[in-house]
Amino acid sequence: MMNEARQALNFAARQLGFSGVGVAPAQADQGNTLATWLAEGKHADMSWMERHLPARLDPQLVLPGVRSIIILTYEYPRADARSAPGCIARYAQGDDYHKLLASKLADLDETLQWYGGTQRCFSDSGPVSERFFAARAGLGWIGRNGLLIRPGKGSYCFLSSILTTLELPADSPMPNRCGNCHRCEQACPTSALHNGCCDARKCISFWTIEAKSPIPQDIQQAQGNRLYGCDTCQEVCPWNRPQEHVYIDPHLLMPATLQSLSPQQLAHMPEADFHTTFSGSPIHRIGVEHLRSNIAKQAASISPQVL
Numbered sequence: 001m002m003n004e005a006r007q008a009l010n011f012a013a014r015q016l017g018f019s020g021v022g023v024a025p026a027q028a029d030q031g032n033t034l035a036t037w038l039a040e041g042k043h044a045d046m047s048w049m050e051r052h053l054p055a056r057l058d059p060q061l062v063l064p065g066v067r068s069i070i071i072l073t074y075e076y077p078r079a080d081a082r083s084a085p086g087c088i089a090r091y092a093q094g095d096d097y098h099k100l101l102a103s104k105l106a107d108l109d110e111t112l113q114w115y116g117g118t119q120r121c122f123s124d125s126g127p128v129s130e131r132f133f134a135a136r137a138g139l140g141w142i143g144r145n146g147l148l149i150r151p152g153k154g155s156y157c158f159l160s161s162i163l164t165t166l167e168l169p170a171d172s173p174m175p176n177r178c179g180n181c182h183r184c185e186q187a188c189p190t191s192a193l194h195n196g197c198c199d200a201r202k203c204i205s206f207w208t209i210e211a212k213s214p215i216p217q218d219i220q221q222a223q224g225n226r227l228y229g230c231d232t233c234q235e236v237c238p239w240n241r242p243q244e245h246v247y248i249d250p251h252l253l254m255p256a257t258l259q260s261l262s263p264q265q266l267a268h269m270p271e272a273d274f275h276t277t278f279s280g281s282p283i284h285r286i287g288v289e290h291l292r293s294n295i296a297k298q299a300a301s302i303s304p305q306v307l
């Protein structure tokens with residue numbers, strides 16, 4: 001019966017466009033990496049990470065009776081689509097993945113209900129260490145850039161998680177294949193990566209997306225032309241060189257209107273236009289003021305003629 005549920009899950013997930021499915025046991029022991037990271041203050045002002053610690057460490061607090069954690073991968077575009085200077089991280093170029101994936105996860109929930117399971121589903125939206133369980137579920141390994149890397153597909157993917165009361169057959173983890181490579185650590189403009197963990201206090205992705213306070217001077221100097229997020233530690237990774245052909249959902253491609261907008265045009269965009277342009281995008285969440293401030297900071301860090 002559980003093998004059948006697993007097969008049905010795999011089939012339904014592929015139909016919905018997920019590129020990978022893995023199952024991990026719902027174990028509580030995730031090592032002390034997260035607790036140490038928090039104790040060292042590497043979460044910066046993301047206080048919700050502290051509040052969620054007990055739930056993150058014990059999936060039973062998220063779904064009582066949980067037996068398995070299913071992790072799914074969904075590919076996002078590989079190329080930087082902007083013709084105008086000013087980088088927007090690849091994952092944020094198209095529609096908001098939270099909404100896109102939520103409806104697909106609801107379909108998978110229904111499939112698993114049919115086998116008697118009770119589920120909770122998340123995609124970057126809940127207290128689940130998605131990378132840890134993805135690696136435990138054999139989908140790839142956690143690279144020195146802190147991200148899940150899959151042989152043949154690299155790291156450009158979203159992770160979603162389904163906690164289920166069903167005891168599905170678990171997959172085996174795979175060995176780490178970073179070897180002697182340290183390119184991501186060396187390429188990070190702010191030296192934010194150490195021992196496979198990212199210090200958010202130094203990460204440009206944090207400062208341009210999550211931070212509640214202005215970008216500090218030293219980070220600003222390293223920001224370059226990044227307007228929203230940062231992909232540098234993925235761009236340099238040899239596992240992200242084109243390998244297998246992957247399906248990219250057209251909803252995740254950047255609309256033509258955004259491709260050619262210069263940073264100045266974005267910075268001077270009236271608020272009403274910001275809402276129209278970004279209403280379906282993850283960028284909408286940071287608001288017009290934060291985007292304008294990111295643009296002002298990157299303008300200060302690179303020469304005006306590049307803009």
Ligand code: B12
Pocket residue numbers: 030031032033034037046089090091123124125126127128129130131132142145146147148149155156157158159160196197198200203205206209210228229230231233
């Ligand atoms: C907080 C957060 C951030 C923060 C902090 C970054 C960080 N590295 O933690 C900021 C805002 C900076 C950020 C940036 C980015 N993020 Co982010 N982020 C998250 C979030 C919400 C939580 C991550 C977390 O728990 N961090 C704390 C650290 C300590 O935990 P961890 O690295 O996951 O480690 C856990 C395990 O791996 C384990 N572990 C690690 N090592 C070891 C060793 C041993 C021996 C053991 C036992 C355990 C263990 O312990 C930890 C706790 O369980 C996740 C979604 C989620 N719910 O998981 C997305 C997530 C990790 N982010 C994602 C993405 C795409 C990004 C960016 C690429 C976005 C961008 N282009 O700008 C950057 C990349 C930066 C980087 N190099 O990490 C994706 C990653 C997809 C992938 N292929 O891995 C996720 C999974 C979102 C999603 N659902 O798709 N992010």
Ligand code: SF4
Pocket residue numbers: 187188189190191192193198202203204205206230231232233234
């Ligand atoms: S996202 Fe950018 S700043 Fe953050 S760790 Fe990667 S390379 Fe460094």
Ligand code: SF4
Pocket residue numbers: 143144145146149177178181182183184185233236237238239
């Ligand atoms: S760049 Fe090298 S060290 Fe970093 S994640 Fe990729 S293979 Fe691992």
